[in-house]
Amino acid sequence: MEERIGVFVCHCGTNIAGVVDVKRVAEELADYPGVAYSTDYTYMCSDPGQNLVKDAIKKHNLTGVIVAACSPTLHEATFRRAGMTAGMNQYQVEIANIREQCSWVHQGDKEAATSKAIRTIKVMIEKARLDEALEPISVPMTPRALVVGGGIAGIQAALDVANAGHEVILVEKSASIGGHMAQLSETFPTLDCSQCIMTPKMVEVAQHPKIRLMTYSEVDDVSGYVGNFKVKIRKKAAYVNRDVCTGCGLCVEKCPAKTPSEFDEQLADRKAIYTPFPQAVPNKPVLDAEHCTYFLKDGKCGICAKVCPLDCIDYEQKDEFIEEEVGAIIVATGYDLYPIENLGEYGGGKYADVITSLQFERMLSASGPTGGEVLRPSDGEVPSEVVFLTCCGSRDTENHLPYCSKICCMYLTKHAMLYRHKVHDGQAYVFYMDVRTGGKGYEEFYTRAAEEDDVLYIRGKVSKIFEEDGRVMVWGVDTLSGRKIEIAADMAVLGLATVPNEAAAKLASMLKIHTDEWGFLSEAHPKLRPVESLTPGFYLAGSAQGPKDIPESVAQASAAASKVAALFAETEYHREPVIAVIDEDTCAGCRVCISVCPYDAAEFDDEKKVARIKEAICEGCGACIAACPSGSAQQKNLTDEQLYKMVSAALEV
Amino acid sequence: MRLRLTAGMVKDEAIDRVETLSGQSILACYQCGRCSAGCPVVEEMDIIPSEVIRLLQLGQIDEVLSSKTIWTCASCLQCASRCPKGVEFSSICDALRAIVLRIRLATPKVDADGLTKVMMSDAPQMGVVGALRKLNG
Structure with missing residues (x-):
């Protein structure tokens, strides 16, 4: 059957028409072989624009449609739906991108842009000539x-x-569930207790x-x-039968082995058999074999098993x-915090009184290791001057991470404020580069810290922290006044960057x-x-x-x-059919496709000794097609023949 | 020289006095610099208005009291009309001048009793009053 292709050139206001001579494009393509209809329109994606396409499909009995407009990521679906309502197969509607890849990038050369637009459309016409009518692949849906x-x-x-x-x-x-939020003391900008607002949700999950x-x-x-x-x-293996355990806590109480608590950020110890925190969900312990005397000393201990009233301890659990x-x-x-070890200029974790922001959260928390009191880790004294540092690892392209960790400005402001609430005559300093308070009520929160809680914000990044006479000496600068600043503080809290969880x-x-x-x-x-x-x-x-x-x-x-x-909501899922297919007649069964497929979509048919594509899994990435030595693997609607003709059109050969 | 900041400096009595006399909150200023940007006499100042406030935030009142700025301010209120945080720099200047004058009161520069009749009759009246007010507090 002879192809009857329609070309629809969109102006996109002046986005395209301001650079590309759209009239000329439509006129030139009207004469291209196979083109039955060619036109241009201000906004092809508008209702009248879509109707133009639909009417033309019916009137000219089109077999293929090229919409020359923006990127297919934006309106391919729009025009495929329009094509379908006019009775066409949606996979015979193609987009030629003459905006992002043409008019926007060639604004200085209108002639070249126009000629490129024409060629780009010709490429898609060549593709459309050989496009087959495809149907979406339906796969069943497990609604879990x-x-x-x-x-x-x-x-x-x-x-x-x-x-x-x-x-x-x-x-x-x-x-337990709860994550980092369960570790927090109070939450900005309302200062409601983190656990109070979170535990109802945790319980709801469990129930x-x-x-x-x-x-x-x-x-x-x-x-x-x-x-x-x-x-x-x-x-x-939790070494505890958690289905039977009632969480009485006797095993935890009697366990003689201790190790630093992850939940308390190493500021306190936990037992080898432990429940991470009082409101844990489920509130049942697990046994950490790495620190358990029973496991470390060949069965010498076993106290938890002896005291458990329900015989829940099972050292053989796998x-x-x-x-x-x-x-x-x-x-x-x-997320995790950026390792403090990476910040050698701030002591890299070797100074007891230079702590991480999550450690300070635990210190502020009523359920934390200090019962909510702010105490210097080195001597347990109440600190009278505390320095808070933002951007510890963030916004440092050269040495650490380039991005803004977003939450540090706000949580350090909260830290400084809560410290002042607990230590009324204490002085809080915050070193900052910019105080970023993008959020509802956040700027007001920051203003409150500065004006009502006398938190002194100093604009500059601290260059060095060292210990001197039992205090932590902080060297920074106030770029607003040009003064070099030195503070002999009792404690410093590092707003470490946020990194993805390991x-x-x-x-x-x-x-x-x-x-x-x-x-x-x-x-x-x-x-x-x-x-x-x-x-x-x-x-x-x-x-x-x-x-x-x-x-x-x-x-x-x-x-x-x-x-x-x-x-x-649907019992089936519809997938794009633009995927790989293998010609069984020519496949030599070399299995190269199976080795390169990143989705495990290629499998081997042992009976026929050929490879096959599982169409429900194939993402259409094309890896197998490029790798197949015999050309037996082909992408639907992007076959070698199509690609050859498209490249020829692009090169005008 | 590094400036050693201490809690006492940030909550200095003298700064408290500036706040009381001026009715302005020093820590409310977030250093946008709009007061300095719009000031019509900023060229004549040795420390620009926003920096005066910054130095007060850092407890550096002596430096501010000896500046030319506080005498240059003409109280035109351009700064106050534009300040996004409602801080009146001119009022702060008033307070700073008052503090300087009260310090000087202890050591008068013009001997009022030593003014001769000739001087009193030749000098403009406003000049005499001004000299006594500004130099003797």
């Missing part, structure tokens, strides 16, 4: 979500998905009939694809593996989802798809995606949950 990470983001996401009526598996690597909570567990393996993931979860099927995965693995990097590579160069999970679009990964079926929540405070983490978690709920 996996949430990885039990901090505030994971908790919120799990609750929202569960409240939408779907089953959720919430996996948390430590013994929710739709949520299966798996603490002290890690995701070991994930295979499959959106709607049909298979996940393997490793339930770490890691348990659980396999589950889920349709979507929300990654909420959270576990996140491992998980991201296992899940095959993208991260940025610092390890934060990448969103599909920085503005318009901020809670999805580019890989379908994966959603992002909280500071695993980038530094975030509590309200933002909660908002993103709810957004991710609503995306999952929308996904689960």
